[in-house]
Amino acid sequence: MGAVKTKRMPRAVREQQMLDAAVRTFGQRGYMAASMDEIAELAGVSKPLVYLYLNSKEDLFTACIRREATALVAAIRAGVRTDLPADRQLWAGLRAFFAHTAQHPDAWSVLHLQARTHGEVFAAEVTAMRDEIVTFVTQLIAAAAREAHRNPDLPEREVAGLAEALVGAAESLAAWANATEGVTARQAATTLMNFAWSGLGDLMAGRPWSPPEEEPLTRPGG
Amino acid sequence: MGAVKTKRMPRAVREQQMLDAAVRTFGQRGYMAASMDEIAELAGVSKPLVYLYLNSKEDLFTACIRREATALVAAIRAGVRTDLPADRQLWAGLRAFFAHTAQHPDAWSVLHLQARTHGEVFAAEVTAMRDEIVTFVTQLIAAAAREAHRNPDLPEREVAGLAEALVGAAESLAAWANATEGVTARQAATTLMNFAWSGLGDLMAGRPWSPPEEEPLTRPGG
Numbered sequence: 001m002g003a004v005k006t007k008r009m010p011r012a013v014r015e016q017q018m019l020d021a022a023v024r025t026f027g028q029r030g031y032m033a034a035s036m037d038e039i040a041e042l043a044g045v046s047k048p049l050v051y052l053y054l055n056s057k058e059d060l061f062t063a064c065i066r067r068e069a070t071a072l073v074a075a076i077r078a079g080v081r082t083d084l085p086a087d088r089q090l091w092a093g094l095r096a097f098f099a100h101t102a103q104h105p106d107a108w109s110v111l112h113l114q115a116r117t118h119g120e121v122f123a124a125e126v127t128a129m130r131d132e133i134v135t136f137v138t139q140l141i142a143a144a145a146r147e148a149h150r151n152p153d154l155p156e157r158e159v160a161g162l163a164e165a166l167v168g169a170a171e172s173l174a175a176w177a178n179a180t181e182g183v184t185a186r187q188a189a190t191t192l193m194n195f196a197w198s199g200l201g202d203l204m205a206g207r208p209w210s211p212p213e214e215e216p217l218t219r220p221g222g
Numbered sequence: 223m224g225a226v227k228t229k230r231m232p233r234a235v236r237e238q239q240m241l242d243a244a245v246r247t248f249g250q251r252g253y254m255a256a257s258m259d260e261i262a263e264l265a266g267v268s269k270p271l272v273y274l275y276l277n278s279k280e281d282l283f284t285a286c287i288r289r290e291a292t293a294l295v296a297a298i299r300a301g302v303r304t305d306l307p308a309d310r311q312l313w314a315g316l317r318a319f320f321a322h323t324a325q326h327p328d329a330w331s332v333l334h335l336q337a338r339t340h341g342e343v344f345a346a347e348v349t350a351m352r353d354e355i356v357t358f359v360t361q362l363i364a365a366a367a368r369e370a371h372r373n374p375d376l377p378e379r380e381v382a383g384l385a386e387a388l389v390g391a392a393e394s395l396a397a398w399a400n401a402t403e404g405v406t407a408r409q410a411a412t413t414l415m416n417f418a419w420s421g422l423g424d425l426m427a428g429r430p431w432s433p434p435e436e437e438p439l440t441r442p443g444g
Contacts, residue, residue, distance in 0.1 A: 172390020
């Protein structure tokens with residue numbers, strides 16, 4: 001492995017390349033089956049260099065979880081625009097979430113599946129991210145309820161429960177969408193919007209939520 | 223440990239006592255921290271007898287997962303009555319689910335948290351149960367959509383996605399309800415009913431779903 005040519009480049013850049021390779025390998029093979037040899041080869045560096053920079057398989061996996069958790073939370077926050085009406089805010093947030101998880105399926109597998117399956121330490125990393133998202137969604141729902149004026153008294157506990165339900169539904173749907181051939185990020189976001197905004201009652205009655213008209217329905221992918 | 227007096231009783235009864243003790247210990251302490259000594263003591267049997275009957279900590283944990291998964295699926299199936307209108311069916315199913323998870327918090331912790339955190343073999347056991355529930359919910363939603371007549375063409379893929387969203391929301395909410403002081407099973411079921419049936423749009427507009435009148439709203443607990 002020492003024979004692999006490695007051009008001189010800043011440590012930070014090299015580390016990101018290692019993490020790219022690790023996320024891909026952990027996501028596709030699973031944490032247990034992934035080997036450091038494979039990750040080093042995919043990153044185009046020697047295995048000792050991976051250990052020198054990231055210390056151990058455990059630390060490398062933790063670094064992957066942290067980087068991908070930060071990226072996902074940032075993507076959701078960037079997607080939400082609080083100047084929009086509540087349904088448009090939710091739509092924008094869901095679009096951002098499903099676009100990110102569809103574009104980074106290995107990262108989503110690391111966060112949603114691998115990190116939660118291989119011990120309490122890794123699971124705790126994901127729980128911290130999830131708590132942050134739930135808090136963010138809780139604030140959005142509470143703000144939307146206040147703005148609607150029609151139901152300013154939606155109890156705090158009810159709002160917290162709704163946020164938990166929404167986040168759980170989104171996680172479940174993202175895993176399903178990534179595992180199901182031909183389901184686009186937009187379709188997954190639309191399904192959850194129908195579910196979360198209109199509810200099954202309106203859906204059964206043939207009243208789905210409709211995306212805003214300025215965005216063509218036929219836009220593929222993200 | 224051999225000094226613990228064990229009355230003669232059928233193996234099947236003894237095994238259930240061991241599983242009761244194991245579910246409680248795994249659920250409260252976590253899989254790693256739970257000791258076979260503790261489980262044997264709680265079951266009122268010797269540790270060698272636990273090994274004789276259940277073979278190993280891994281096998282004991284697997285037996286716990288299987289028993290509790292079967293019980294949860296049975297509780298949901300028993301709760302749903304397909305002769306009711308769609309919203310009442312959903313309400314009955316959610317009531318059954320949240321009542322069961324609230325009454326058996328250690329079992330829910332084993333299924334939702336412990337089994338998924340400690341390796342792929344245990345996680346696969348829970349995935350099998352989850353797949354069964356998703357299939358069941360998918361059939362219910364499809365049947366409800368057909369009966370409503372108003373939207374007989376709800377696409378199959380959309381129905382599958384809605385079932386994933388509903389199951390994910392329910393899992394998330396059950397974990398939250400069990401971890402949150404003073405949230406009853408009925409409140410959790412009502413929150414999810416509001417979310418899943420009425421949708422956030424109707425909630426914001428002050429139009430929550432209302433439980434059927436014959437069941438008093440003040441009934442505590444399950």
